[in-house]
Amino acid sequence: MIRFKEPIHLKDLVDIVGGRPAGSAEGVFNELALPSEARPGSVVFLSSGKDRADLPEGVLIIGKQNLLRDSEMGIGVEDPRVAMTRLLEYLKEDDQDNMGIHPSSVIEPGAFVHPDASVGPFCVVEKGARIEKDAVLKSHVFIGAGSVAGEGTFLAPHCVVYKGCIIGRKCIIHSGTVIGADGFGFIPGKEGSPPLKIPQLGGVRIGDNVEIGACCTVDRGTISDTVINDHVKMDDHVHIAHNVIVGKGCILVAMTGLAGSSILEDGVIMAARSGTGDHVRVGRGAQVAAMAGAIKDVPPGAVVSGFPARDHKTNFRIAALTQRLPDLFRQDRELEEKVSGKGEE
DSSP, X not given: OEEEEEEEEHHHHHHHHOSEEESOSOXXXXXXXXXXXOOTTEEEEESSSTTGXXXXXXXXXXXXXXXXXXXXXXXXXXXXXXXXXXXXXXXOOOOOXXXXXXXXXXXXXXXXXXXXXXEOTTOEEOTTOEEOTTOEEOTTOEEOTTOEEOTTOEEOTTOEEOTTEEEOTTXXXXXXXXXXXXXXXXXXXXXXXXXXXXXXXXXXXXXXXXEEOTTOEEEOOSSSOEEEOTTOEEOSSOEEOTTOEEOTTOEEOTTOEEOTTOEEOTTOEEOTTOEEOTTOEEOTTOXXXXXXXXXXXXXXTOEEETTTTEXXXXXXXXXXXXXXXXXXXXXXXXXXXXXXXXXXX
């Protein structure tokens, strides 16, 4: 549960989450809790009615209007998830305090750090790099030559940004993420000679309001840049290969991998452990299901699953038929025996 710094009145909670009060219009509350942990003075969110039986009196319920009773304290909202997000945002503590430049950090000559930016302990900012207004670099962040951390961008401890990478405004980059490492470009050797490395001379461009999870990797382009557009949200352990373009508002869940030069159009969702092949285009608003591999282009708005990825309903039918193979094989054997006469012996 999350304790409030100070009690919050019901009318103030209505202003925070939106919606309309139900039941008693009075009350003061001290914490946000799961339904299983709720006690008098708690605020809980309900997406269905199955948890309400265990709730004690004195709990404020926030949920859809049809879940609330006149005898209860509640706030009716259109979407409980959105309401919960608003309350969590209100409760979130700002850890982007301006601490200036920590004396243990190294700011090379020719680098620019805005007076209202914060550079934490043991950071390195190389020549030509720019740390814009209200940007925050936590401890042990590395910013390579000519790279930019945009206004209000937050980089968690141990982020690495190689040279020539541009990060836009109000981005969040979580710990252990590496941006701008070389793309995996090699020509296989012939007759016992070693593979030939292809120099990766492009960069990485990240738009505004992008969030990248922990331990992600975004490789630099070979000639042009790898591009992640505005409002993209990436989970932990996501890999973006060289020359990839990720459209606006895409969601990439944990362990997604995008192979070189693939393109996601706007609003694509890549579920956990999904991926694309080289040069594959996934159309606007399409969804690639968990563990699916798109090795050819995916049409806009499609939902695909499996490997190779195909229409989700078709893939389910194939999976269902596959489960019947043992019975079908047995029936086939029985028919063969009858035809051959062995079944009559």
